[in-house]
Amino acid sequence: MNSMNQQAEEMSRYKHEVALPGGDLKIYASEQLYGTLDYKVLEMANNNLQIPGIEYMSYTPDVHVGVGTCIGTTAVWDATSGYVSPSIVGSDIGCGMRVHLTNLHMDDLREVKLRRKLVRAIERYLPMEAQERGHYSDIRLENVVRKGLHGLPNKYVPDSYTPKKSSALSHVEISRLGFDEEILNELPDMAWHRGHRQLGTLGGGNHFVEIQAIEIAEDQRGVAEAWGLQDGQIAVMIHSGSRAWGGLVNQFCTPAFAKVMGQLGLGSADPRLIFAPLAHPQAQRYVNLMYSALNYAVVNRHLIAYGVREGFRDVFGPKCELRTLYDLMHNYAWEEKTSTGSKFVHRKGATRALPAEHADNPRVYAATGHPALIPGSMGTASYIMVGQPGGEENYYSICHGAGRIRSRSATKKLVTVQEFSRSMKVGTNEEIVVNQRSLESIIDESPQAYKNVDEIIESVTGAGLAAVVAKCKPLAAIKGTK
Incomplete structure (x- = not known):
């Protein structure tokens, strides 16, 4: 009993309750991270807590200021009488992570020259520039947004018809979300044109493809082996979202939300925070379009991975494999069944991490819980985690990355190319x-712009929300432009 009390007391050091005028906020963070939070994140939380009927709100340790709502937010309403907020979903709807496992070992990529060759090979299949068209003109966009991965031609889902190797459709958080497809007829031609052009593209900012080497955590070796992870194994981590499709959904719906808020007398101190009752027709319009963007996002990451696989095979031959470990989102809202009823859960920069035996796990991960994919900053480790039963108190939400500590403009002013170069170990083995030909062009994404990811992970594990299954050491990073 004493050990249980001691464990609970230890976990409590990573859980903070903040009583704000608008309501109660829970923050999961170490004392050190908690002490560094900007007052603006509390101000933003107070605005969010004033949305009627909100039942729960929390921040993950990577929390930082966003537009209308902080990145790192979980916010919950009743699924029938609640609200939906595009601000608590974010503009990059469906943004998320994907990891593929290869049959290569880090010794196969020991040489820096070979890593450069591999990066160049991948670039041939993955558009890097903002205006460059994706390589998938034979894919019908309407099939993608309506059917998700199931809307792709067979040749782009090569393993789905070989059951022993299949992972493309089964090892994902969602492969298709259904919705009222009639709403698609309201979208302007520009959305269809730009959405089709950008299929299979990274975008800029913090989106990336990273080639990594896996290091398994000893206390989770059984889970790692069940997932097919091996020490030294080469993995590919992908971070991207719904590109222009999701952005245009937000642009399309925002004026209507503002009008509804005016009619219903709703608002907060932040005019950029928009929301409406779920039952309102304009809210349902947004939810349906949001689900189309979630379908787009999972397909976009899938096609990025398809291109990456082609690059690997150009370098290592046709026997090189890239099996899907998992694909999940960290910007979305949807209905979830909980022990206290059906809830409409928003996650903005927060990752769902379900434990073993949770009913919402994909069948292939029912016994272990699914992989939760947490990127670091460029130049630092990333993590593959698994949810723990204690995560129920936070609706199974954990961090989504390292979290920025300074803006892009401030990073460009304060961080030198030399500092960035040292953190990337340039010139060493x-x-x-x-x-990128010049580190200066992506200095706003340098590790110095982000919190220490190890401290973020410590907060999540310390609070009992999730456990580390593997640490992923970066070997090469591929960045695009907007």
Whole structure:
């Protein structure tokens, strides 16, 4: 009993309750991270808590200021009488992570020259520039937004018809979300044109493809082996979202939300925070379009991975494999069944991490819980985690990355190219190869712009929300432009 009390007391150091005028906020963070939070994140939380009927709101340790709502937010309403907020979903609807496992070992990529060759090969299949068209003109966009992965031609889902190797459709958080497809007829031609052009593209900002080497955590070796992870194994981590499709959904719906709020006398101190009752026709319009963007996002990451696989095979031959470990989102809202009823859960920069035996796990991960994919900053480790039963108190939400500590403009002013270069180990045998010709062009994404990811992970594990299954060491990073 004493050990249980001691464990609970230890976990409590990573859980903070903040009573704000608008309501109660829970923050999961170490004392050190908690002490560094900007007052603006509390101000923003107070605005969010004034949305009628909100039942729960929390921040993950990577929380930082966003537009209308902080990145790192979980917010919950009743699924029938609640609200939906595009601000608590974010503009990059369906943004998320994907990891593929290869049959290569880190010794196969020991040489810096070979890593550079691989990066160049991948670039041939993955558009890097903002205006460059994706390589998938034979894919019908309407099939993608309506059917998700099931709307792709067979040749782009090569393993789905070989059951022993299949992972493309089964090892994902969602493969297709259904919705009222009639709403698609309201979208302007520009949305269809730009959405089709951008299929299979990274975008800029913090989106990336990273080639990594896996290091398994000893206390989770059984889970790692069940997932097919091996020490030294080469993995590919992908971070991207719904590109222009999701952005245009937000632009399309925002004026209507503002009008509804005016009619119903709703608002907060922040005019950028928009929301409406779920039952309102304009709210349902947004939810349906949001689900189309979630379908787009999972397909976009899938096609990025398809291109990456082609690059790997150009370098290592046709026997090189890239099996899907998992694909999940960290910007979305949807209905979830909980022990206290059906809830409409928003996650903005927060990752769902379900434990073993949870009913919402994909069948292939029912016995272990699914992989939760947490990127670091460029130049630092990333993590593969698994949810723990204690995560129920936070609706099974954990962090989504390292979290920014300074803006892009401030980073450009305060961080030198030399500092960035040292963090990427340029000129050494351990160099983290990047595809950009100049580090200066991506200095706003340097590790110095982000919190220490190890401290973020410590907060999540310390609070009992999730456990580390593997640490992923970066070997090469591929960045695009907007």
